Amino acid sequence: MTIAEDLKKRIADAARISSAEVTLEHPAELKNGDYSSPVAIQYAKKLGKKPRDLTEEIVAKLRTIEGVDKIEVAGAGFINFYLARSALAKAMEEARLETTWGRNDTNKDKKMMVEYTDPNPFKEFHIGHLMSNAIGESVARLTEFTGAEVKRANYQGDVGPHVAKAIWGLKKLGLNAADPTDLGKAYVAGASAYEDDANVRAEIDAINAKLYERSDDELNKLYDVGRKTSLAHFEEIYKVLGTKFDHYFFESEAAPKGMEIVGAHPDVFVKSEGAIVYHGPHTRVFFTAKGLPTYETKELGLALMKAKEFPFDLSITVTAHEQSGYFEVVLDAMKKVLPELAPKVKHISHGMMRLASGKMSSRTGDVITGESLLRDLTEAARGRAKESRAEDPEKLSQDIAVGAIKYQILKQASGRDIIFDRERALSLEGDSGPYLQYAHARAHGVMEKAREQNVAAAVDKNAEPTGLSRLLHRFPEAVAKAAQELEPHLLTNYLLEFASAFNRWYANEQILDGTPAAAHKLALTDAVRVTLKNGLWLLGIPAPEKM
RNA sequence: GCGCCCGUAGCUCAAAGGAUAGAGCGUUCGACUUCGGAUCGAAAGGUUGGGGGUUCGAGUCCCUCCGGGCGCACCA
Numbered sequence: 001m002t003i004a005e006d007l008k009k010r011i012a013d014a015a016r017i018s019s020a021e022v023t024l025e026h027p028a029e030l031k032n033g034d035y036s037s038p039v040a041i042q043y044a045k046k047l048g049k050k051p052r053d054l055t056e057e058i059v060a061k062l063r064t065i066e067g068v069d070k071i072e073v074a075g076a077g078f079i080n081f082y083l084a085r086s087a088l089a090k091a092m093e094e095a096r097l098e099t100t101w102g103r104n105d106t107n108k109d110k111k112m113m114v115e116y117t118d119p120n121p122f123k124e125f126h127i128g129h130l131m132s133n134a135i136g137e138s139v140a141r142l143t144e145f146t147g148a149e150v151k152r153a154n155y156q157g158d159v160g161p162h163v164a165k166a167i168w169g170l171k172k173l174g175l176n177a178a179d180p181t182d183l184g185k186a187y188v189a190g191a192s193a194y195e196d197d198a199n200v201r202a203e204i205d206a207i208n209a210k211l212y213e214r215s216d217d218e219l220n221k222l223y224d225v226g227r228k229t230s231l232a233h234f235e236e237i238y239k240v241l242g243t244k245f246d247h248y249f250f251e252s253e254a255a256p257k258g259m260e261i262v263g264a265h266p267d268v269f270v271k272s273e274g275a276i277v278y279h280g281p282h283t284r285v286f287f288t289a290k291g292l293p294t295y296e297t298k299e300l301g302l303a304l305m306k307a308k309e310f311p312f313d314l315s316i317t318v319t320a321h322e323q324s325g326y327f328e329v330v331l332d333a334m335k336k337v338l339p340e341l342a343p344k345v346k347h348i349s350h351g352m353m354r355l356a357s358g359k360m361s362s363r364t365g366d367v368i369t370g371e372s373l374l375r376d377l378t379e380a381a382r383g384r385a386k387e388s389r390a391e392d393p394e395k396l397s398q399d400i401a402v403g404a405i406k407y408q409i410l411k412q413a414s415g416r417d418i419i420f421d422r423e424r425a426l427s428l429e430g431d432s433g434p435y436l437q438y439a440h441a442r443a444h445g446v447m448e449k450a451r452e453q454n455v456a457a458a459v460d461k462n463a464e465p466t467g468l469s470r471l472l473h474r475f476p477e478a479v480a481k482a483a484q485e486l487e488p489h490l491l492t493n494y495l496l497e498f499a500s501a502f503n504r505w506y507a508n509e510q511i512l513d514g515t516p517a518a519a520h521k522l523a524l525t526d527a528v529r530v531t532l533k534n535g536l537w538l539l540g541i542p543a544p545e546k547m
Numbered sequence: 548g549c550g551c552c553c554g555u556a557g558c559u560c561a562a563a564g565g566a567u568a569g570a571g572c573g574u575u576c577g578a579c580u581u582c583g584g585a586u587c588g589a590a591a592g593g594u595u596g597g598g599g600g601u602u603c604g605a606g607u608c609c610c611u612c613c614g615g616g617c618g619c620a621c622c623a
Contacts, residue, residue: 023563023564024563025563026563027565028562028567028568028569029567032566036566038604041604042564051603075565075566076565076604078565078566120623160622160623162622162623251623272621273620275621276621277620277621281619282620283619290621292621294621294623295623298623321551321616321618322617322618323617324618325619326623328551352616352617381585400585411561412560412561415552416552416554416560416616417553418559421559428585431570432571432585435571435586441583441585442583445582445583446583453582493561493562493570503586504588506582507588510582512582547585
């Protein structure tokens with residue numbers, strides 16, 4: 001039982017309410033304690049007592065609690081708890097074990113699949129894919145820290161009109177299907193011609209149908225080469241981003257499975273205006289009038305494929321917000337046709353990334369792809385990286401670029417659009433990924449220095465509590481909360497506050513000061529190093545040791 | 548029109564219904580002959596879009612109005 005759980009139970013007993021009703025929080029300011037509860041204010045009226053009296057009554061019953069040093073009454077009737085030195089020392093010891101620090105077992109033995117990134121072969125890897133990747137990877141890692149067995153899945157649209165557009169462009173412009181850049185150009189050409197020219201539209205639709213049938217050798221060849229090229233290119237990006245997928249699913253495989261499901265339920269999926277549709281929260285098309293399956297149908301097939309490969313307890317899909325309506329309808333249909341799976345499928349969405357300087361538009365070419373963004377930031381970091389202590393400055397500039405991008409995505413609560421400010425991201429200072437990375441590298445540097453000087457770290461159980469050591473104690477809670485809510489930004493916020501506390505402490509303390517106190521300060525530094533290392537890992541952000 | 552999301556400092560964002568609404572950037576002024584200055588300290592900056600309500604307590608919940616984003620039949 002954690003201290004927080006213990007406190008809740010004791011307060012509940014003292015106030016004679018259930019533990020679930022007890023509000024226990026971290027006060028906004030450390031001077032008000034490590035934990036605080038306003039239960040007395042909340043329940044005074046109900047129990048016909050004055051808040052202050054009830055507070056005193058509860059406190060009188062609490063007596064001594066292990067790990068708690070001091071209990072105070074403050075304000076309108078807050079009960080504030082201050083952690084004992086021994087509890088803070090224990091957290092430091094636990095942190096220094098490194099591999100287990102921050103983990104819990106709330107999802108022990110659970111199987112979870114997280115699907116994210118989902119770029120489409122033949123198209124650019126755009127910023128939306130970067131967002132999905134950053135969020136999905138972090139969700140996967142947070143979930144792993146709760147003890148679950150987690151599989152990473154990537155679902156890619158290798159069939160459908162967008163492919164036909166790219167193939168049309170390849171043929172028309174005589175481009176090379178083995179060149180990723182040419183593929184991008186081909187798609188743009190096809191997509192814009194499709195909108196502007198009715199004849200082209202007919203040609204592309206015909207290509208689309210032939211690709212589903214695989215009836216045309218020339219098209220098949222372009223398709224096979226282009227698909228392979230695209231996928232290989234995406235792998236290079238995943239490597240930089242630090243993602244390794246366990247499962248790849250393709251629309252070309254999901255389509256036939258979905259078609260079977262839809263076909264087997266004529267009562268659920270009905271004909272309308274030549275198409276086959278589902279009337280749910282709103283109506284969506286599952287088969288076009290031309291008889292081709294839509295994304296909706298493929299999604300049903302995908303759910304089945306996932307469950308077959310990995311019998312999950314929970315399957316999470318990360319996409320942009322614009323697909324929320326779509327998912328709502330598909331999940332509604334899934335309840336009827338895949339009732340055993342539907343309750344285990346969850347959709348989480350994020351906002352769009354927009355530019356501070358205005359909107360992105362693919363038509364005007366004013367679009368930032370995921371790759372160009374990574375490239376620009378790597379370039380921006382390169383200057384400093386070259387002057388750094390890193391052995392491989394190029395790798396470092398890449399790590400910093402990835403950290404900068406991911407941080408900006410993960411520091412924000414989901415649901416809101418992210419305004420991407422290029423200047424801001426390039427600055428690499430303040431509230432940023434590199435700030436966290438730097439604090440980690442600093443702590444690592446001190447540890448190295450200590451090794452050179454043969455100074456050993458040792459936790460002093462009677463050391464004076466500091467803001468830093470008290471925040472350190474909260475790390476496992478911050479991880480648990482972020483994992484429970486599937487909200488990486490909760491952890492990001494914590495880490496920023498924590499790194500800031502470390503930098504402040506660092507500025508005021510000489511760690512290796514040659515006195516006996518150095519051992520404890522060094523142990524704290526080591527605990528900080530591990531906390532930042534594990535914390536950054538959970539965000540999917542690289543933690544270089546030197547920078 | 549209907550549905551979902553959002554509106555907090557000049558800008559980008561935080562804030563379990565709790566204590567004096569906090570960070571970073573930008574602006575102004577500062578800091579260690581020191582273990583790493585991608586750092587640290589300070590100042591200025593707010594009627595939390597407007598109005599009602601619920602509550603001991605509202606940026607947070609409810610109602611309403613205003614403003615923005617996304618979605619709403621054959622794309623993914």
